[in-house]
Amino acid sequence: MAYQALARSLRPKKFSNVVGQELVTRALINSVSHDRMHHSYLFTGGRGVGKTTLARLIAKALNCLKPEDGDCCGTCEQCLSIERGNHIDVIELDAASNRGVEEVQVLFDQIRYPPSMGRKKVVIIDEVHMLSIHAFNSMLKTLEEPPSHTVFILATTELSKLPKTIVSRCIKFNLQNIPRKKIENHLTQVLEANHVKPEEKAIELITKASGGSLRDALSLAEQAVAISGQNPVGRDMVSKMLGFVSEELLTELLVTVGEDNCSDAFEVVHKINESGASSARVLDQLASFFHEICKDRVLRNCNRSPDNNRFGSFAIDETQANLFYQICTLGKRDLHLAPDEFVGLEMTILRIFAFIPDKNGGTYLHDQNKTKETLKSQGKKELKTDLLSEELNQKKKK
Numbered sequence: 001m002a003y004q005a006l007a008r009s010l011r012p013k014k015f016s017n018v019v020g021q022e023l024v025t026r027a028l029i030n031s032v033s034h035d036r037m038h039h040s041y042l043f044t045g046g047r048g049v050g051k052t053t054l055a056r057l058i059a060k061a062l063n064c065l066k067p068e069d070g071d072c073c074g075t076c077e078q079c080l081s082i083e084r085g086n087h088i089d090v091i092e093l094d095a096a097s098n099r100g101v102e103e104v105q106v107l108f109d110q111i112r113y114p115p116s117m118g119r120k121k122v123v124i125i126d127e128v129h130m131l132s133i134h135a136f137n138s139m140l141k142t143l144e145e146p147p148s149h150t151v152f153i154l155a156t157t158e159l160s161k162l163p164k165t166i167v168s169r170c171i172k173f174n175l176q177n178i179p180r181k182k183i184e185n186h187l188t189q190v191l192e193a194n195h196v197k198p199e200e201k202a203i204e205l206i207t208k209a210s211g212g213s214l215r216d217a218l219s220l221a222e223q224a225v226a227i228s229g230q231n232p233v234g235r236d237m238v239s240k241m242l243g244f245v246s247e248e249l250l251t252e253l254l255v256t257v258g259e260d261n262c263s264d265a266f267e268v269v270h271k272i273n274e275s276g277a278s279s280a281r282v283l284d285q286l287a288s289f290f291h292e293i294c295k296d297r298v299l300r301n302c303n304r305s306p307d308n309n310r311f312g313s314f315a316i317d318e319t320q321a322n323l324f325y326q327i328c329t330l331g332k333r334d335l336h337l338a339p340d341e342f343v344g345l346e347m348t349i350l351r352i353f354a355f356i357p358d359k360n361g362g363t364y365l366h367d368q369n370k371t372k373e374t375l376k377s378q379g380k381k382e383l384k385t386d387l388l389s390e391e392l393n394q395k396k397k398k
């Protein structure tokens with residue numbers, strides 16, 4: 001049998017195998033078992049959270065030969081045919097590549113007649129927001145009153161791009177990102193079932209990088225297994241693969257911030273660049289660190305013991321951690337404006353140093369103002385920018 005990617009070969013065969021989305025699966029199982037299916041559903045949510053998977057499971061549950069309390073069996077002829085993608089009554093349209101009125105009309109021609117193999121015809125339109133406005137308009141009537149043997153399932157990552165007239169004709173389910181712990185447990189089970197031993201930290205990093213998408217997590221895990229070969233999937237390798245920087249280097253950088261040692265910080269940033277880490281990932285990691293430090297300080301102020309003592313030793317207080325967190329997130333947002341990624345990272349680190357209070361309680365920026373005041377009091381000319389603005393003001397007065 002041809003090799004299939006993990007994310008495809010591990011697609012749940014029944015509602016009960018779906019990871020996360022408990023409320024949605026419960027609602028669907030109840031509707032199927034009480035024969036109360038609506039004629040059109042709309043699944044919204046981020047990529048890889050199970051929209052198409054749930055759509056196909058509905059098709060299975062409605063046509064299964066041996067349904068069990070509203071769930072499909074996953075093994076009968078109908079279920080297997082839907083899984084292989086060759087069931088004649090389950091019609092899938094990828095709206096990203098079939099956007100026009102003609103494609104939608106061809107689809108509607110197919111649903112006029114009763115199902116020939118199963119009990120219901122199921123129409124799945126993926127990335128439905130990509131349809132043209134004329135295609136949407138041509139759908140309205142059929143979507144409101146489709147033939148009784150038909151169920152429509154629309155899926156989209158961009159709900160805001162759908163006309164209100166379409167949304168109001170469907171039962172809408174907003175699929176949530178999969179919780180971190182569930183992705184971690186699932187990845188561990190999958191890898192162990194494939195005789196791969198993963199390090200706990202490696203799984204944590206993959207889960208973090210997946211952003212709540214199970215499909216992304218499985219693809220990344222597969223990539224890590226391919227790189228590891230016969231060896232266990234280790235933290236350092238996964239960290240490198242994902243463009244993260246090692247925690248040791250990150251800690252080194254935070255120590256320089258705590259000590260207000262800008263020249264050492266330059267060296268660490270240089271080492272980070274040499275390690276091949278992506279600037280966006282490093283800023284994400286730094287922001288997470290400052291978030292943890294902030295939490296640690298707040299808990300200590302409330303006389304509650306923090307989750308762990310890792311962050312107790314850094315000489316960074318709550319206000320600073322708060323500010324540095326924002327500097328990192330804004331630095332990441334503006335990375336695309338920087339001449340190159342490394343300059344963007346270095347400037348963000350420099351900005352952090354610019355806001356470290358000096359021993360007198362001021363900051364570098366306050367010091368600049370002090371310098372200006374001293375220069376003025378000594379009757380000396382200030383920075384060129386101030387000269388320019390003075391000249392401009394005088395011209396305006398004239």
Ligand SMILES: [Zn+2]
Binds near residue numbers: 073077078079
């Ligand atoms: Zn079945």
